[in-house]
Amino acid sequence: MPDQSIAAPVSAAIRGRLLSFHRPPAGPDDLDCLTYREDGLLLVGTDGRILETGDWADLRGRVPDGVTVDDHSGRLVLPGFIDTHIHFPQTQVIASYGAQLLDWLEKYTFIEEQRFADPTHAAANAAFFMDELLRNGTTTAVVYGSVHPQSVDALFAEAEARGAGLIAGKVMMDRHAPPALTDTAESSYRDGKELIGRWHGRGRQRYAVTPRFAITSTEAQLEAAGALLREHPGVHMQTHLSENTDEIAEVGRLFPGARDYTDVYDRFGLLGPTSLFGHCIHLSEAEMARLSESGSVAVFCPTSNLFIGSGLFDLDALSKPERPVRTAIATDVGGGTSYSMLRTAAEAYKVLQLRRQNLPALAALHWMTRGNAEALGMAGEIGSLEPGRWADLVVLDPAATPAMRHRMKAVDGDLEEELFIQVTLGDDRSVAATYLRGRNSHLRQTGA
Incomplete structure (x- = not known):
């Protein structure tokens, strides 16, 4: 009984x-x-x-x-469902035709994200964003805002009003982006600190320190991101890693002293159990070993990887018993082509088939519920x-x-x-x- x-x-x-x-x-x-x-x-x-x-x-x-x-x-x-990598300012970028990653950012994404300086625009898009998540059965998401703090305020306020919990952060970019989308190492640190104080731990909301990726952040800004993590234990960190071969080459040019792309982040203290790295497609054995050792999370974004032509996620390589890397799965809208975690899992199945790997239904549904909750350190709360x-x-x-x-x-x-x-x-x-x-x-x- x-x-x-x-x-x-x-x-x-x-x-x-x-x-x-x-x-x-x-x-x-x-x-x-x-x-x-x-x-x-x-x-x-x-x-x-x-x-x-x-x-x-x-x-x-x-x-x-x-x-x-x-x-x-x-x-x-x-x-x-739990989505571990999605871009709030890209709801009107999704389904933009024909470009590789770096061209796609400049041609579509950076133009659209400038509009989020307007709090009214940000609030209207936050309402649409939450509607779309819920329509697809997603109740928790890890979200990139724009460079503007007001975009994150609008997003958290909308989630709070609905009783949802998000992990979100203001994008940090102090180079290689339009002037209207760049901050500085100092301003991004200050904005992040204020947003953490305002939102992290307020009800169900949590903050993620969010350097977009190594190409758009100087060493000073990556150091500022690391400082925020050190000063605020428990906050998450999200960024992109090893998505595209041209991206990797550019990171190598910008950070000639780093051993590899992962080492760029590691040098500034950005690896760890609360760190989420989107894509992780073209990793070396040394990089996978370091991600495993640090407890970092590799986030699989199948529809985005296919749409932008970035490559095929190698789950077996990341899952070697001697050095397993924690993994999660995500839509990555707007590079990704659907808000649906079900559609995302269907495309993940196909990606892994091309790798001669497999994704049974039980594994897929576990991944998008309890598995993603465990990747976020939140299995006691959700999943x-x-x-x-x-x-x-x-x-x-x-x-x-x-x-x-x-x-x-x-x-x-x-x-x-x-x-x-x-x-x-x-x-x-x-x-x-x-x-x-x-x-x-x-x-x-x-x-x-």
Whole structure:
């Protein structure tokens, strides 16, 4: 019998097919890595955290009078998706035609990001950005702002108003960008310090020190980034690493004293367990060893890597048992081509196939939930349906589209096959609902 004591009053109850991981899958067919309830009930406390999960038959009597059960019977209820690398100022850059990384930045991104000096523009885009995340079932994201502090203020304010938690930061760039997008080592340090004081640890918000990448930061600015990390333990750091061969060559020219691209960041104290490095495609053995030793995270951005033609992520190389590198997965909008973590996982599968590697459905869904939470050091807060975690949830419809509905007829009760169809064919239409702290924050319109 379930424990009859509940720590806080029940404020919400969600019924559905509950699925949550408690460890990484060892491979296909490893269903012992998860907890699955065909007809489950999740109870949420007034603090927005999960109180209890169990079978509907056992817990239905625990729903207080006046609390309506949100009934998603037949649909999967999972922890909300976590996106570990996405650019807030690039919502109107996504799907920009035909360029390699450095050209793409100059032709599209730097032009668009200048508009975020306007707080009204930043606020309007923050509302759209949060709408789009929630429509795709993403409840936590690690986000790049623009160089303007007001862009990060707008983003955090929007997330706070909705009850969401973000990790975000002001981009630091003091060279090789338009004058309207450059700061200085001193101003970026000052702005970062003020933003950390204003937002880091305020409710669910967390700050990330954000040098864009080595090409756009001088040594003085990278030193300022390292100083912010040293002075504010617990903040994250995000940047880009080894995305494109031309980029790597330019970094070598700008930092001739560094052993390699990773060493540029290492020299300024930017590696560590809270450091997220986007892309990590063309790494040497020495670089992977150093990332492993430092506990840093390599972030796989498959749709971006394909769209910009950067290269193919090598998961097996990063996962060698003798020096494993922690990994995460992300959309990287706007170089990435979809806000959907499901679409992202589908493209990750294809990238790894080209590497003669594999991504089973269980591994993909673990990665975008508990796996990404662990990469952020937040598995005690998000990423699973365990009691005490925030009740951030995504509800997936197995029959969201005619093609999925037709394909599902051949599944015959095989959960893993169903999950692979969801990962392969799913997108924003699969998301029937998204919850933040147990409150419905997105409900798919009938017929959408």
